[in-house]
Ligand SMILES: O=C(O)COP(=O)(O)O
Protein backbone atom coordinates (compact mmCIF):
# COMPACT_ATOMS: atom_id res chain seq x y z
CA UNK A 1 0.00 0.00 0.00
CA UNK A 2 1.22 3.50 -0.68
CA UNK A 3 0.15 7.08 -0.15
CA UNK A 4 -2.32 6.75 -3.06
CA UNK A 5 -4.46 4.38 -1.04
CA UNK A 6 -7.96 5.87 -0.88
CA UNK A 7 -9.93 6.35 2.31
CA UNK A 8 -12.18 3.34 2.85
CA UNK A 9 -15.85 3.17 3.85
CA UNK A 10 -16.97 -0.36 4.59
CA UNK A 11 -20.15 -2.13 5.60
CA UNK A 12 -20.13 -4.80 8.32
CA UNK A 13 -22.76 -7.51 7.84
CA UNK A 14 -22.27 -9.55 4.70
CA UNK A 15 -19.04 -7.71 3.82
CA UNK A 16 -16.69 -8.18 6.79
CA UNK A 17 -18.77 -11.08 8.16
CA UNK A 18 -20.10 -14.35 6.85
CA UNK A 19 -23.81 -15.11 6.54
CA UNK A 20 -24.04 -15.91 10.26
CA UNK A 21 -22.64 -12.43 11.12
CA UNK A 22 -19.32 -13.83 12.32
CA UNK A 23 -16.45 -11.53 11.41
CA UNK A 24 -13.80 -12.96 9.11
CA UNK A 25 -10.61 -12.57 11.16
CA UNK A 26 -8.55 -12.00 8.01
CA UNK A 27 -10.19 -8.60 7.48
CA UNK A 28 -8.86 -7.31 10.79
CA UNK A 29 -5.21 -6.65 9.92
CA UNK A 30 -6.34 -5.04 6.65
CA UNK A 31 -8.53 -2.51 8.48
CA UNK A 32 -5.93 -2.01 11.17
CA UNK A 33 -3.14 -1.29 8.73
CA UNK A 34 -5.09 0.69 6.11
CA UNK A 35 -2.92 3.79 5.59
CA UNK A 36 -5.84 6.17 4.96
CA UNK A 37 -9.05 6.94 6.84
CA UNK A 38 -11.37 3.98 7.58
CA UNK A 39 -15.11 4.60 8.10
CA UNK A 40 -17.30 1.77 9.36
CA UNK A 41 -20.80 2.23 7.89
CA UNK A 42 -23.52 -0.08 9.12
CA UNK A 43 -27.20 -0.60 9.75
CA UNK A 44 -26.32 -1.72 13.25
CA UNK A 45 -26.70 0.46 16.33
CA UNK A 46 -23.62 2.47 17.28
CA UNK A 47 -22.17 0.20 20.02
CA UNK A 48 -21.35 -2.44 17.41
CA UNK A 49 -19.19 -0.37 15.02
CA UNK A 50 -17.66 1.52 17.96
CA UNK A 51 -16.67 -1.80 19.56
CA UNK A 52 -15.29 -3.00 16.25
CA UNK A 53 -13.09 0.12 15.95
CA UNK A 54 -11.96 -0.15 19.56
CA UNK A 55 -11.00 -3.81 19.27
CA UNK A 56 -9.24 -3.14 16.00
CA UNK A 57 -7.36 -0.26 17.57
CA UNK A 58 -8.43 2.20 14.86
CA UNK A 59 -9.87 5.69 15.22
CA UNK A 60 -13.64 5.66 15.73
CA UNK A 61 -15.23 7.06 12.59
CA UNK A 62 -18.65 5.53 12.30
CA UNK A 63 -21.91 5.73 10.36
CA UNK A 64 -24.52 3.66 12.25
CA UNK A 65 -28.24 2.98 11.87
CA UNK A 66 -28.04 3.45 8.10
CA UNK A 67 -26.93 7.06 8.46
CA UNK A 68 -29.14 8.05 11.38
CA UNK A 69 -26.13 8.14 13.69
CA UNK A 70 -22.71 9.53 12.76
CA UNK A 71 -19.74 9.73 15.10
CA UNK A 72 -16.37 11.25 14.25
CA UNK A 73 -13.85 10.83 17.05
CA UNK A 74 -11.32 13.21 15.47
CA UNK A 75 -13.69 16.17 15.85
CA UNK A 76 -15.73 14.77 18.76
CA UNK A 77 -18.88 15.05 16.66
CA UNK A 78 -22.04 13.00 17.21
CA UNK A 79 -24.95 13.61 14.85
CA UNK A 80 -28.39 12.02 15.24
CA UNK A 81 -30.90 12.50 12.44
CA UNK A 82 -34.21 10.88 11.55
CA UNK A 83 -37.62 10.59 13.15
CA UNK A 84 -37.10 8.08 15.96
CA UNK A 85 -40.53 8.81 17.45
CA UNK A 86 -42.14 7.79 14.16
CA UNK A 87 -40.07 4.59 14.01
CA UNK A 88 -41.06 3.69 17.58
CA UNK A 89 -44.71 4.40 16.74
CA UNK A 90 -44.44 1.97 13.82
CA UNK A 91 -43.13 -0.68 16.23
CA UNK A 92 -45.98 -0.06 18.63
CA UNK A 93 -48.63 -0.23 15.92
CA UNK A 94 -47.01 -3.41 14.55
CA UNK A 95 -47.25 -5.02 17.98
CA UNK A 96 -50.86 -3.83 18.30
CA UNK A 97 -51.61 -5.84 15.15
CA UNK A 98 -50.35 -8.94 17.01
CA UNK A 99 -46.87 -9.06 15.45
CA UNK A 100 -43.55 -9.06 17.25
CA UNK A 101 -40.23 -7.37 16.50
CA UNK A 102 -38.75 -10.86 16.77
CA UNK A 103 -35.70 -10.20 18.93
CA UNK A 104 -37.03 -11.40 22.30
CA UNK A 105 -37.72 -9.50 25.50
CA UNK A 106 -34.29 -7.95 25.93
CA UNK A 107 -33.99 -7.12 22.20
CA UNK A 108 -30.33 -6.23 21.80
CA UNK A 109 -31.02 -5.27 18.16
CA UNK A 110 -33.11 -2.26 19.22
CA UNK A 111 -31.83 -1.60 22.72
CA UNK A 112 -29.24 1.02 21.80
CA UNK A 113 -30.93 2.26 18.65
CA UNK A 114 -31.46 6.04 18.60
CA UNK A 115 -33.04 6.84 15.23
CA UNK A 116 -34.61 3.75 13.65
CA UNK A 117 -36.24 0.42 14.48
CA UNK A 118 -35.40 -3.10 13.30
CA UNK A 119 -37.65 -6.12 12.90
CA UNK A 120 -36.51 -9.71 12.46
CA UNK A 121 -36.73 -11.17 8.94
CA UNK A 122 -39.02 -13.95 10.17
CA UNK A 123 -41.79 -11.41 10.90
CA UNK A 124 -44.34 -10.27 8.26
CA UNK A 125 -43.08 -7.50 5.98
CA UNK A 126 -46.27 -6.16 4.41
CA UNK A 127 -47.94 -4.68 7.51
CA UNK A 128 -44.60 -3.20 8.53
CA UNK A 129 -44.24 -1.47 5.16
CA UNK A 130 -47.77 -0.10 5.38
CA UNK A 131 -47.27 1.29 8.87
CA UNK A 132 -43.89 2.79 7.92
CA UNK A 133 -45.22 4.44 4.74
CA UNK A 134 -48.08 6.01 6.71
CA UNK A 135 -45.45 7.80 8.83
CA UNK A 136 -43.15 8.80 5.99
CA UNK A 137 -40.63 6.03 6.74
CA UNK A 138 -39.24 3.25 4.55
CA UNK A 139 -38.40 -0.40 5.25
CA UNK A 140 -34.98 -1.63 4.12
CA UNK A 141 -34.34 -5.36 3.87
CA UNK A 142 -30.58 -5.73 4.31
CA UNK A 143 -30.74 -9.52 4.27
CA UNK A 144 -30.06 -9.42 8.00
CA UNK A 145 -33.08 -7.42 9.30
CA UNK A 146 -35.92 -5.14 8.24
CA UNK A 147 -34.92 -1.55 9.06
CA UNK A 148 -37.68 1.04 9.58
CA UNK A 149 -35.73 4.10 8.53
CA UNK A 150 -36.26 7.77 7.88
CA UNK A 151 -35.46 8.36 4.18
CA UNK A 152 -33.79 11.70 5.02
CA UNK A 153 -30.74 9.66 6.04
CA UNK A 154 -28.76 6.85 4.48
CA UNK A 155 -25.14 5.73 4.41
CA UNK A 156 -24.56 8.36 1.70
CA UNK A 157 -25.67 11.27 3.90
CA UNK A 158 -23.58 9.66 6.64
CA UNK A 159 -20.53 9.66 4.38
CA UNK A 160 -21.16 13.32 3.54
CA UNK A 161 -21.39 14.17 7.23
CA UNK A 162 -18.10 12.38 7.95
CA UNK A 163 -16.44 14.16 5.01
CA UNK A 164 -17.66 17.57 6.22
CA UNK A 165 -15.98 16.88 9.57
CA UNK A 166 -12.73 15.60 8.15
CA UNK A 167 -12.26 17.82 5.10
CA UNK A 168 -12.53 14.89 2.71
CA UNK A 169 -14.67 14.36 -0.38
CA UNK A 170 -16.97 11.32 -0.78
CA UNK A 171 -15.51 10.84 -4.28
CA UNK A 172 -12.10 10.10 -2.72
CA UNK A 173 -13.47 6.98 -1.05
CA UNK A 174 -13.37 3.32 -1.89
CA UNK A 175 -16.69 1.84 -0.68
CA UNK A 176 -17.32 -1.87 -0.12
CA UNK A 177 -20.71 -3.34 0.74
CA UNK A 178 -23.35 -5.94 0.05
CA UNK A 179 -26.88 -4.59 0.17
CA UNK A 180 -29.55 -2.01 -0.57
CA UNK A 181 -28.50 0.05 2.46
CA UNK A 182 -25.10 0.57 0.81
CA UNK A 183 -26.55 1.99 -2.44
CA UNK A 184 -26.29 5.71 -1.66
CA UNK A 185 -22.73 5.47 -0.33
CA UNK A 186 -21.90 3.52 -3.51
CA UNK A 187 -23.31 6.39 -5.59
CA UNK A 188 -21.10 8.96 -3.85
CA UNK A 189 -17.86 7.00 -3.52
CA UNK A 190 -15.13 7.25 -6.15
CA UNK A 191 -15.13 3.47 -6.48
CA UNK A 192 -17.91 1.21 -5.20
CA UNK A 193 -17.32 -2.51 -4.89
CA UNK A 194 -20.03 -5.07 -4.15
CA UNK A 195 -19.06 -8.47 -2.80
CA UNK A 196 -20.44 -11.43 -4.79
CA UNK A 197 -23.13 -12.22 -2.21
CA UNK A 198 -24.58 -8.69 -2.59
CA UNK A 199 -28.27 -8.12 -3.31
CA UNK A 200 -29.53 -6.90 -6.68
CA UNK A 201 -29.52 -3.20 -5.76
CA UNK A 202 -25.93 -3.26 -4.50
CA UNK A 203 -24.80 -5.23 -7.55
CA UNK A 204 -26.45 -2.70 -9.87
CA UNK A 205 -25.03 0.36 -8.14
CA UNK A 206 -21.47 -0.98 -7.81
CA UNK A 207 -18.63 -0.08 -10.16
CA UNK A 208 -17.05 -3.50 -9.59
CA UNK A 209 -18.30 -6.84 -8.26
CA UNK A 210 -15.92 -9.32 -6.70
CA UNK A 211 -15.80 -13.00 -7.68
CA UNK A 212 -15.62 -13.99 -4.03
CA UNK A 213 -18.25 -13.62 -1.30
CA UNK A 214 -18.26 -12.20 2.24
CA UNK A 215 -14.80 -11.68 3.81
CA UNK A 216 -13.09 -13.19 0.79
CA UNK A 217 -14.96 -10.66 -1.34
CA UNK A 218 -13.79 -7.77 0.85
CA UNK A 219 -10.18 -8.98 0.60
CA UNK A 220 -10.57 -9.16 -3.19
CA UNK A 221 -12.13 -5.67 -3.26
CA UNK A 222 -9.16 -4.07 -1.51
CA UNK A 223 -6.46 -6.26 -3.10
CA UNK A 224 -5.54 -3.72 -5.85
CA UNK A 225 -4.57 -1.25 -3.12
CA UNK A 226 -2.52 -3.72 -1.11
CA UNK A 227 -0.27 -5.14 -3.84
O1 LIG B 1 -27.84 -4.41 10.45
C1 LIG B 1 -28.10 -4.87 9.32
O2 LIG B 1 -29.20 -5.35 9.02
C2 LIG B 1 -27.06 -4.79 8.26
O3 LIG B 1 -25.88 -4.26 8.79
P1 LIG B 1 -24.74 -3.78 7.77
O4 LIG B 1 -25.20 -2.46 7.24
O5 LIG B 1 -23.50 -3.72 8.60
O6 LIG B 1 -24.67 -4.83 6.71
Ligand SMILES: [Mg+2]
Pocket residue numbers: 011012013014015142177178179
Ligand atom coordinates in the same frame (compact mmCIF):
# COMPACT_ATOMS: atom_id res chain seq x y z
MG1 LIG C 1 -24.24 -5.33 4.81
